[in-house]
Amino acid sequence: xxxxxxxxxxxxxxxxxxxxxxxxxxxxxxxxxxxxxxxxxxxxxxxxxxxxxxxxxxxxxxxxxxxxxxxxxxxxxxxxxxxxxxxxxxxxxxxxxxxxxxxxxxxxxxxxxxxxxxxxxxxxxxxxxxxxxxxxxxxxxxxx
Numbered sequence: 001x002x003x004x005x006x007x008x009x010x011x012x013x014x015x016x017x018x019x020x021x022x023x024x025x026x027x028x029x030x031x032x033x034x035x036x037x038x039x040x041x042x043x044x045x046x047x048x049x050x051x052x053x054x055x056x057x058x059x060x061x062x063x064x065x066x067x068x069x070x071x072x073x074x075x076x077x078x079x080x081x082x083x084x085x086x087x088x089x090x091x092x093x094x095x096x097x098x099x100x101x102x103x104x105x106x107x108x109x110x111x112x113x114x115x116x117x118x119x120x121x122x123x124x125x126x127x128x129x130x131x132x133x134x135x136x137x138x139x140x141x142x143x144x
Contacts, residue, residue, distance in 0.1 A: 001128045002048035002062055005030070005119070009043035014118050030122040047115065047126075052108070053100035061112070065126050067095045068116045076117045081110040088113075 004017045006027060015027035015038070023040045038044055051058035071094065072078060079091045085106035092099060092109045119126055 001124060002065075002126050003046050005047045005124065005126070006038075007045045007047065007115070008038055009045075011042075014047070014115060014122075016124075030118050030124065052096065052112075053103040054096065055098045055100055059096060059099075062126060064096055064112060065116050065119065068113075069120070069127070071095060074120070076120050077113045079113065081113045081117070 006015045006017060006025075008015055008027070013029055013031040015029055018026040018028050018035060020026070024037045025044070026035055027038050028035045047061055050061040052061065052064055068077060077091075079087060081088075083091075088106050088109040089101070092104070092112075
């Protein structure tokens with residue numbers, strides 16, 4: 001599910017992919033439900049492509065969001081994204097104990113907590129697996 005959830009540089013919140021065209025995509029805000037075009041010049045990142053640095057390897061964002069959900073029992077985060085950097089790092093230490101303290105900044109933690117709150121508020125099931133590749137491959141072979 002996170003592959004269809006997008007972060008657009010310069011625009012607040014998160015957006016769900018509605019459709020795509022040649023040089024743009026149509027997205028819907030998860031905050032207010034408004035639809036708008038995002039053009040090729042805009043920097044767009046799928047949440048499914050994001051991972052966080054740890055001491056050993058990178059951890060996908062999906063696993064971190066799931067850890068937050070488990071800690072908060074499916075409710076919004078108990079810490080505010082605007083909390084002090086030390087508090088944010090302490091909270092994140094409980095979520096991902098081996099995160100790389102040199103490469104993961106408080107601004108990154110703020111963003112992750114904000115995203116989690118937006119996804120929870122919009123009832124997005126980010127734990128749901130996407131099985132697009134196998135199904136779309138089968139559709140292509142049967143259509144030929």
